[in-house]
Amino acid sequence: MHTASPGYARLLSPLDLGRFEVRNRIVMGSMHVGLEDSPADAEKLAAYLAERARGGAGLIVTGGYSPNRTGRLTPRGAEADERTMERHRVITREVHEADGRILLQLLHAGRYAFHPLAASAQAGRSPLSPFRARRLTRRGVQRTVEDFASAAARAVEAGYDGVELMGSEGYLLNQFLAPATNRRRDRWGRGAEARRTFPLAVAQAVREAIGPDALLSYRISLLDLVPGGQDWVETMVLARGLVERGVDVLSTGIGWHESRVPTIVTSVPRAAFAPLTERLRMNVDVPVIASNRIHDPAVAEQVLAAGQADLISMARPLLADPHLPRKLTEGRASQVVPCIACNQACLDRVFDGKRASCLMNPRAGRETELVLTPVLQRRQRKVAVVGAGPAGLEAALAAAERGHVVTLFEATDELGGQLRMAARIPGKEDYAQALRSWPTRLAAAGVGIRLGVRPSAQDLLGFHDVVIATGVLPREVDLPGFATTPDGSGPAAAAGGPDVHAAGDRAGADTAPTGPHVITYADLLEGRAEPGERVAIIGAGGIGVDVAQYLSAPQPSPTLDAQAWKRHWGVADPADHRGGILPRLSAPCPRPGSGSGSDGAVPQPDQPALDVPADGRRARVVHLLQRKDTKIGAGLGRTTGWVHRAELRRAGVVQHTGVAYQRIDEQGLHVRVGDQEQLIEVDTVVICAGQVSERSLADELLQARSGRSPRVHVVGGADVAAELDAERAIRQAVETVAGI
Template sequence: MRNRIVMGSMHTGLEDSAEDVDALTAFLGERARGGAGLLVTGGFSPDRTGRLTPRGAQATPKLLAEHSRVTDAVHEAGGRIVLQLLHAGRYAFHPLAAAPSGGRSPITPFRARPLTRLGISRTIRAFARSAAAAADASYDGVEIMGSEGYLLNQFLAPRTNRRRDRYGRDAEGRRAVPLAIAHAVREALGPDRLLTYRISLLDLVEDGQTWDEVLALAAALEAIGVDVLSTGIGWHEARVPTIATSVPRGAFTDVTARLRAAVGVPVVASNRLHDPLLAEDVVARGDADLVSMARPLLADPELPHKLAEGRAAEVVPCIACNQACLDRVFVGERASCVVNPRAGHETDPALALVPASALQRRRVAVVGAGPAGLEAAISAARRGFVVTLFEAGEDIGGQFRYAARIPGKEDYAGAISSWRTRLLTHGVGVRLGTRPSADDLSGFDDVIVATGVRPRTLDLPGFDPAAERPAGSPQVVAYTDLLEGTAEAGDRVAVVGAGGIGVDVAEFLTAPSPSLALDTAAWKERWGVADPALSRGGVRPTAATETAPAPVAPSGRQVHILQRKDTKIGAGLGRTTGWVHRAELRHAGVIEHRGVVYERIDAEGLHVLEDGEARTLAVDTVVVCAGQVSERGLAEDLADLPNGPRVHVIGGADVAAELDAERAIRQAVETVAGM
């Protein structure tokens, strides 16, 4: 390998069909050209039973015969690539699901049947056949997925292996199937191709593996001829977050270091290693031999080259939001990336930033330096246009500046820092503290209006923050003022609105200081992560769950969160992160009110109807998070200019129904690509 960076396995939705092989080739080829040393594909099942979905990826000889295009593209770019073999077990989302023991997982509606001994033998042979087919397609090797709660991990844990035969009576029996598969795959690959095994270091579920069992498995895999142990953390059903932005960076490298000290083959560290400086430190300390970066290479396929060239400040950082990658995959859609809409769509001409010729060079003004405006300005400069970015405030970032103040979302500040560097690198003229008029912009060829949104006010008695109110009435503030620091909240607070912003504000008001995302020990205590040598599965028996979070000291504030809808709080949050936020609110003692009707604010407090009954919340601060309104007055003024510039309205200025950075950034790139 040319470096120690592994692009970890990510299912993108491009693996499932031969029709998408060209798109998969473009996706992986771009990461190889960006400098990743070793690439791991998304998971391919060895048989129909193990598919993730009814039409999910399966490593059939017919499909893999098309993959020579994939491997050729990676090899031509100087990279190496292995195919991941993944049997879903009881996580399969179809009626053919099979597992060590019968039963249904918490994340699928289908009940898995128990594998018979004949079924186990067939599964072992299927892994071997798939490995041989991967070799025929010129893959450099195979990775066996033995982590994250999939089939092989299910065999290893008493939680899911209740067999009484030789495949489940004790720890040695539970290891039998994973070891038999590793042996069969090693034989099928021959001695010259790479065999990696994704090993679960912390199952993070009760009745998972002990540390001694993990080490015994690792030693046996090494003896069989596994070349690399790639570490995995947590099952998909675990009630402990492992890759969300609120997880401390490098939270699990301590157990990775313990594994590396016990084995004689290279070990790959994973999970929350987005920061290149941290990744470098992990290798330098000897905690791991290689570092897996999956989502960071979605965000920036050129990350390795930028590091090698001393351009780390230009890396487009992953903000670990999961919004466009994991959340998309879990509903059967193609994965992409909030900060890089081309990810997974490399062949889409609507996102291609083709350099403009000298005759096509245009003078472009971008108004508004939120995510949409920033991406539009950089994209236009990359095409060769002369770009000036105007921002009314004294700093760039827009809504990302507010997000970066939320405990657990510190990574958003890194995105702003990257935009700042890239504006300079690409020669964008930046005018802060400037609110141009339509006349000021008349000399430009194109004006991209990205002026964003303003908070919506409620037309109800007492809700206007600027209006005078009786003495003793609660202070009314917009969420923007609270997060800007121009307003403060008291000890009794009502948060009006329970969408993404309302939940963020409630966490801002109740989270401990310093943020748990910056204190690994405190974060582990909060979520019940334990020493796997002392607690099976690496969790305390009473570890945090969505219904019973682990106790820590409360913030001292009494916070109410209210919404008009009768759905659960934060219902619109992402599938992979929403439960984390709801658990945090419950832990902090936030009082939830659903299906309310707002009436008025007066000296007695906030008056609402809840379940048809009148209630008064005696609070001293009301924070309004009741949606946004587009700021598009400039676009209307520009439309009135005779022979004025072409006007493009993007981001929140275009649609403010719900803040959506993914849509805003994609719209910015599409707009510039079409100019």
């Protein structure tokens, strides 16, 4: 029998919202997952949402549904029409059978719509869509109010416990409120009071349409983070007006999708915006929901204990672990699957028009397809998993969850594989949460762990199945003056070449080295080598960008200090600066398509590096080089890549593209760019030129097939070494084990 964790008393306590009571303060906030757009996916969406209700979420809010065709996000985007709402009865029924409560979010895209019917407060085009929005006529505004009310009534008729109005993130309601996007001269836009008329009219019409028993939530933007956004007085007047018109709950939102300040990626400090939620809470008499980077239940509890909010929105954390609330209730907080806010499998996928899932939980959004069916005891198999990187760890957990007898082998003394290195990158500190959770989860699942053991093929003959998850090795570099060691573990001077020094060569050397110190990214991030003051990084993929940030980021990391982070990004108090952004960050919006999501736009190259010392000197000069002619970081995630590129520019990292590497000698790194030869004078060269699969054990097992041989399954980097894709590796591992 489990005992509820005493450390989460507030988070797990019920709350009366006026229309009904929720069983705890955990809200699964609105998040589009790609199952909303087609009514044919209603069964899959029901399974996805009901799983979170069974896991104990106090309140669930769906992804956004438009009240009419004009407001759809895409031409075939989600709309709360009669056909769709009729299909949603299965969703509300399954959530209610799991003792859950659920709201439908109504979202009009406004000028963010990606289709020619886009309409907004005024004519114009947003940075996120190639389509120019038309100006809604006065009658068009009134019809939109009526459409919101009709859609809300249909939602309640379909069994929803209420609706949420999306008034944040720069969508239509938010567009009417901001001076930058509403310069109308009629009753819908002449001054701050007139700009509030439309959202207040929508709230009042919806309240009347859904009746006295349904809940009405409004997602309010507390910090627009765009030039010409709202100021704090306007936001508070709006909040009080919404409550007067029957809004029961205010859910807080931070940042427009076109904002040049990150608000949801892993480099944003935890609960960075909770003080603004507290300020709102002091000005209204309804419950307030805090959001944005509150991923850790312990942090959520702290926010509640400090009186900063009444409820906590934890959308992505409930993707990662749909049973997070139940685990807290049962005293199993250490077994919660953590969300690391990487966005790789969720938001990045959605903004590419794909179905969302989760790096840490590949079953998210695929509950009816990726099923871990328990096996009967007589069908149990002995499963060996070799390699304790993300793929191996999740393979072991999935196999144990199905009921197999699992032993996990790891050649080193630590779990986590290359994720350990990722956790050392400034801005990715939350990755360490995953490293801390795996040992507890493995122990709870009954997985046997053998650290410091590199099994041979002979050692594995007693198993029925062997999952090879041995990962990757750094790719060898064929460059005059430099070669990697035969086992791929690190670089060494080429035979007969200049005095190029590999990791560890300097210790105890009789003479000073005469050439650059050549190391791999693993040498650097695992602490086997120290970089110099002038560094060249060969390879500008995801690892190269991470290494560049590791070498150039401010210390200590702004991610660990909310005030330092706000100074770093120019975030201001909306009571002092309209939109909550310093004037010097108000550069022109990026070109269309340069980003999307809450972190969707690209900071301008001429933005000041706020963390540079007053004398302009930098501690280290870093060169980042790639063979391709494309922009460095072009292949990074849609919602995170622009943040990394902005940080590199801030830090003054020198970027080289279209590079042909020639040689390394005592002078430095020689390259050719186009027809020009260049010498990059450095004292350290870091190799980030890709990886190769380490599958020697798999090959040995496959070559020695006999009647006693186990079945061999190769997953993760051992199967495909292209980049380091933990999401693909984990998904492949779980899919493989589901078939054992």
